[in-house]
Amino acid sequence: MDSIGDLSGLLNQPTGGSGGPLELPIDLIDEDPNQPRHEDSPGFSKQSLGELAETIRERKAKSPISVRPHPEVDGRYMINHGARRYRASIIADKTTIPAYIDPDYTEADQVIENLQRNDLTPRGIADWIG
Numbered sequence: 001m002d003s004i005g006d007l008s009g010l011l012n013q014p015t016g017g018s019g020g021p022l023e024l025p026i027d028l029i030d031e032d033p034n035q036p037r038h039e040d041s042p043g044f045s046k047q048s049l050g051e052l053a054e055t056i057r058e059r060k061a062k063s064p065i066s067v068r069p070h071p072e073v074d075g076r077y078m079i080n081h082g083a084r085r086y087r088a089s090i091i092a093d094k095t096t097i098p099a100y101i102d103p104d105y106t107e108a109d110q111v112i113e114n115l116q117r118n119d120l121t122p123r124g125i126a127d128w129i130g
Contacts, residue, residue: 021064021098026089029067029077029097044084052084053091061085064098068105080105 065082079086080102089097 021100023096024067024077024099026086026095026097028075029065029079029086029099030070030073031083031086032078032080035079035083044087049084049088049091052088056085056088056094057092060094061089061097064100066102066105067099068101068103077101 063082063085065085066080067077067082068080070076070078077099082097082099086097
């Protein structure tokens with residue numbers, strides 16, 4: 001057993017298995033204040049989030065969100081993509097959410113993904129460029 005070293009640091013790590021998503025506590029996740037989507041995005045409407053929350057309440061979030069270690073607060077995460085699922089999971093009273101940790105994600109990646117989804121408003125694009 002001595003040959004495997006000290007594994008105590010794994011005791012407080014999020015759970016997951018075999019390369020799949022982790023189940024991260026929602027209260028350790030923060031939204032990125034610089035994300036390109038804003039409150040006026042159609043996906044953030046109260047109705048849209050309510051519909052998604054109902055699905056998550058019944059079935060859980062089926063698509064994991066992507067997070068990176070928080071750049072300023074140790075032990076916390078910042079959302080790369082998945083803010084709608086995150087918000088709807090909170091509305092659905094979930095305490096965890098499936099997530100992948102991707103420390104290599106950048107703000108440019110957020111814009112590219114949202115542009116490819118065709119739901120980033122011209123205002124969101126302009127704000128990000130500014």
